[in-house]
Amino acid sequence: MKMVHLPALQSAALVCASLFLFACGKTPAPPQPVIAVPVVAKEWNKHGGTDAEQRFSVLKQITPENIDQLGLAWAFDLGVSRGIEATPLVVDGVIYVTATWNKVFALDARSGELLWQFDPQVDRSKAADLCCDAVNRGVAYSAGKIITGTIDGRLLAIDAKTGKKLWDVITVDQSKPYTITGAPRIVNGKAIIGNGGAEYGVRGYVSAYDVNSGEMLWRFYTVPGNPEDGFENATMAKAAKTWNGEWWKYGGGGTAWDSMAYDAELDLLYVGVGNGSPWNQSIRSPGGGDNLYLSSIVALRPDTGEYVWHYQTTPGETWDYTATQHMILAELEIGGTARKVIMQAPKNGFFYVIDRATGELLSANNYVPVNWASHVDMETGRPVEVADARWGGKAPYLQLPGPMGGHNWHPMSFNPGTGLVYIPVLETPFIYGDDKSFAYTEGRWNTGSDSALASLPTDIAQFKAVKASVKGRLLAWDPVNQKPVWQVEHNSAWNGGVLSTAGGLVFQGNADAKLVAYRADNGERLWDFFAQTGIVAPPISYELDGQQYIAVASGWGGVFALVYGGLFPAESDPGVGRLMVFKLGAKAELPALVESSVVKPTPPASTADAATIAKGKLIYDINCTVCHGDHVISSGLIPDLRWSPLLVADEAMQAVVIDGALTSRGMPSFKGQISKADLTSLRAYIISAANDGLEGKLRIGK
Template structure:
C-alpha cells in the first residue's frame, strides 16, 4: 500500500512540479521507480546500515560518518559534477545532515522547515513548515539553526527552535503529533537532531548561557508520550533530588548553583551501542560560565562538560567521564562522539572518542568510562596535559580568571572543535577533525548579577571585543586558523593536516573510496586523499558550508550531497569584521555525481549603494564607552563585533531604526520586533543605557573602521 501511495504521489508531483524548476540545474526528472514495500525504518536497519542510504544522523548508531561506498574514489573524484541542487529559501545557518531512505532525502532549513526530495532528481515531494514561535529566536545563543531529522517506522521526526518535537508522515509530510518538551518560561531552545532507539525519540536542548537547567528526554515514537527524563545537573536541594545520581552530583557543587539554572545542556551529540545497550550523551557548559560565580568554592560540578552513559530504556545513569572538571571557559563536551574498536597495547578495546571544545582528543573505554588516553590536537594554553593516572587535566596557573583577567587563551568559547561533525575511517584508522584556533580573553565580571532571558556568562565580554588598531588586529587575525586534521587515536598523533583560510568550516565525511569530504567557510566543497591529505577536487558553492556531507547509492550509482548556508555563532558575532569570502547568498542542497555537468544557478550580487550614515550624537566619550560595554554584553552575539554585521541580520550601523531615537527604544525596550526574533530588553536595559548603545553604534558607523579597514589586513 505504501508503495502505491508513493507511486501516485510521485506521478502527480512530476506532472505538476517538473516544469517549475525544483531541480535547479535543469536535470530531467527521472522516471518513478517502484521502491521496496518494506520501507519502515527499524533498529536492525540502522545497525546494519546498508551503504545505499543514510538512515541516521551519523549514518549508524556508532556515529562514525564513514561510508563503505567506493564508486567515487581517489582515481575518479576529479570527475564529480553537480547533478542537481535545491534552493532551501534561505542561507542563514544551514547545519542539516541529509537523511536518505527509500530514494527520498529529508533535509531541514532555517526555522525548522522540513523538505522531502527525490534523492535521484531533486524533485520536491513535500515541505512541512512547523510555524515556529520566532520570539524564541532571542533565546537561541548561536543562531536559529538545526541539524536535521530522524526516521523511525514510517515517520520523520524533527525538533524545533521553540522546543517542540514533531512526528510527520514520511510519505505525505502530514503531522502525526506535535508536543512541547520545554518550560516556555525559560530560555530553552532545541538545535540538535533527534536520535531514535527502540521506538524512543531522544532529544536534549540548549540555553545554558541564558540560565537553564539541562536535561535529555525520551518520548514514545508512536504517541509522543514522555518516557523518561535525565537531568544533567542537580537542581535546588530544597526541592529534593530526582534520584540518587542527582544527589551524588550535588556534592560536587557549592553555593546557590541552581539560581542561574546550572547549565549542562545536552544540545547536540549522542551515540548508542546496541550490544552494551548504552546511550552516550554529550553535556555542555555551566550557567554562568564563570565557576567562581556559579559554584563559589569550586568543585567538579557534575555533569558539566562530560560524556554520560545511560540506559536508553529508563534513562538510568551508568557512568560518566568529565573532560573539563569545574569548567569555566564554555568548554562543552557536546561535540561529536564516535564509537569504534581500537587495538591498544595489543588489546581490542571498545572505545568512545571525542574532540571537545577544550582542545584535547579523548579515547575512553565505552563499557566502563575508564580513561585510556588524551592529547591536544591544537595549541592549548589552559592546561599542560591530561594526567594519565587520574584522567584529569593539569591546569596552568593563569587559566582561571576569578577576580582577574586571564589574558589571551586558546581555545576560546568557539572551541578547538565545535558542533561540526568529525568522521572515523576503519580503513585508515584515522579520525578526521574539523579543527580550529580561535583565542579569547577571559575576565571576571565583578558587577555580575543574574538577568532572566539574556546571556549570563559571568565574564567581561568587553575583553573579547576585537582590537580597533590595525597592528594589534593583524596579530589577532593571524591567530585565527582552521584546518582539517587526520588524527591517529591510538598513538594520539596527527598524521596530516590541511590548512583552510580561517575557522568555522564544515563537518566531515570519509569513504572507503579513500576520500574525505569537507565544505569550508570560504564557499567551497572539497575532497581529500584520506591517507595523505592532498586535495583532489573542489567546487565553488557560492556561500559557505558548515553542514556535514553524506553519500548514498541508487541503482548502482553513488551520489555525494551537502547543504550550503552561512551562519552560526562565529558568523553572527565576527563575520562582519572577519569575513571568510562567503556571502549570505542562497542556501542549497547540492548533489554531485561522476560525470554530471550541471551548474548552480547564477546569483547576481546587488550593486553596492553607499549607505547614508546616521549623524553623530552630541554625547561624551563616557556615554559612548557605556554603550560599548552594554553592546558587548547584550548585542554582539547577533549584531556583530563593533556593530559590524555579518549580513545575515540587519546591520545596525546603517539601519533606519538607529537613526530614530523613539523607534530604537520601542524595538529594544518594548519588543516591537519580538516576532522577528529580536529580544525585548525592557527588563534588562534602562532608557539611558539603551540610548548609550545607540550612540556607540552611530559612533562606529561614522568611524574609519568600515569593511575596507578590516579587509585591508591580510
C-alpha cells in the same frame, strides 16, 4: 605534541605574532585498521550514518582516480541562507533536510523534486535565546515518521510520506530561555532529545519520547537542582556534593544540545553534556568542585534513563568547554588488545579515547595547541591545570582554546580503513576575566566574564596579529597513537563538518564557499566545487540505482560567522542556502549569482559624550554582538545596524528593540533587559560606530 603556557595576560600583538604554531611534519605511516565496521551501505538513515556516528560511507564508486568526473546532479533552493547546519537523511529514495526556522523538506533523492515541505511555525522571538544563530542540525527517522526538534522547545513527528503532522509536544518550560538546535536520536522506539540555553540560565536535561505517541518516557537531568526541592534520584544527590553555593539560582547549565551515540550491544546511550551557567565558576559554584555532570560524557540506559557511568573532560569547567562535540564509537586495537571505545575531541583541546563499556580513560592528548592544562593525568583521568588559567577572581587570562573550542559542533569522521579521525579544528584565542559588574539576569547572556575583554582590538597592528592567529584546519588524527598524520590549513577558522568514504576520500565544505575532496591517506586536495555561499554543514553519501551520490547543504552562518564574520571575511558572502547533490558524470550548474548593491545611508552625526558611548558599547556587547557582530561590523547575514533607519530617534529603535515590532522576522524584544535609558546609550554607541570608519581600517581584504 608540545604544550604551550602563556602568562596571565599579554598584549594581543605579542601573543599573536607566534601564537601556538602547530606543525605535523612528515606524514607517518597510517595506524593499523580497526576491527569492526558498523555500516549502512546504501542509505543515510541516521544522523551520523549509523548509531556509532562514524560518518563513514562504505560506498567506493567515487575514488581519487575518477573524482574529476564528479559534478552537480541537482540543487534545491531552501529559500533561506542563514546558518544551514543540517545533516540530510536518505530513506527509501527520499532525502530529508531542514533549513532555518526548522522548516523540513522532503525531496526525491534522484531528481531533487519537492515532495512536501513542513513549516512548524516556530516562535521566532526565541532567537533571543539562541546563543549561536537560528540553526538546527537535522531530523531523525523512525518507522515512517520524521522526528524533529524546534528552537522553541518542541518535538514533532511528521508522516514521512505526506508531510502531515502526527504529534507535537513541548519538551521544555517555554517561559524559560530553553531552545533546541540538535537533531533527535532514535533508540528502541524512543526519540531522544536535549536542549540548549545554558548561558541564559537554565538547567540541562535529556528526555525520551515514544515515537508513536509523543509521550514522555523518562528524563535525565545533567546537573542537580535546588536541594530543598529534593533530588530526582540518587545520581543527582551524589552530583550535588560536587557543587557549592546556590548554583540552582543560576540554572547551572549542563545542556545536552548536540552529540549522542548508541551502542546496541552494550545497550548504552552516550550523551555529551555542555558548559556551566554562568561560565565563571567562582560565581556559579564558589569554592570550586567538579560540578557534575558538566562537560561530561554520560552513559545511560536508553529504556529508563538510568545512569551507568560518566567521564568528565573538564572538572569544574569555567571556560565554556562543552563536551557536546561529536562522539564516535569504534573498535580499536590498543596495546595488542581489541577495545570498544568512544572517541571525542571536545572544546577543551584534548582528544579522548575511552572504554565505552566502563568509562575508563585509555588515552588523551591535545589535538590543538593548549595552554590551560599541561596534560591529562592517566592515573586520575583529570587534566593537570595551569594555575593562572582558572581566571575567576584572578587576573585576566589569554587562553587557547577559547569558548569557540578546538573543535566546535561541526562533526568529525572516522575511517576504519585508514584508522584516522578527520577533525575540523579551530584556533581562536580568547581573554577571560571577571566581570566586576556582573548581575545575573535570566534570559540574558550570563557568562561572568568581562565582555570588553572578548572584543577584538582596534589598534591596527594588534588586530592584524590577532587575525593571523585565528586559524582553522582539517586535521587527520591517529587515535591509537594520539598524534597528527596530516593537516590542511583553511583561510577561515569556521568550516564544515566531515565525511570519509571507502573510496579513499574525505569531503569537507569550507568558509570559502567550496565543497572539497581530499585523499584520505595524505590530505592531497583533489577536487572542489564552488557553492556560492559558505558551507558549515557536513556532507553525506548514499547510493541509488547503482550510483553513489554526495550531498551537502550550504548556507553560511553560525556563531563565529555572526560575531566575527565582518572582521574576518572569507571568500563567502551571504547567498542562497541550498541542498546540493553530486554524482559522477553530472554537469548541472547553479543559477548565476545576482549582483546586488546596498546603498548605505548617511548615519546621524555622533554627538554623545564618551561616557554614554562607553555605556552603550557595554550594552551592545552583552545583548547584540552575538548576532550583529563585534564593533557593530556585520557579517552580512543580519542587517547592519550602522545603516539602520531606526538610528534617527530613540522612539524608532524602541519600537523594535523594546516593543518587539519585528519579532515575527526573528528580531526579539529586549523588554525587561534594555531600559529606555539603556536604549539611548545603545543608539549613541551604534551611531558612533557608524561614523568611526573602523571597518575600513580593520577589514583587511578577503
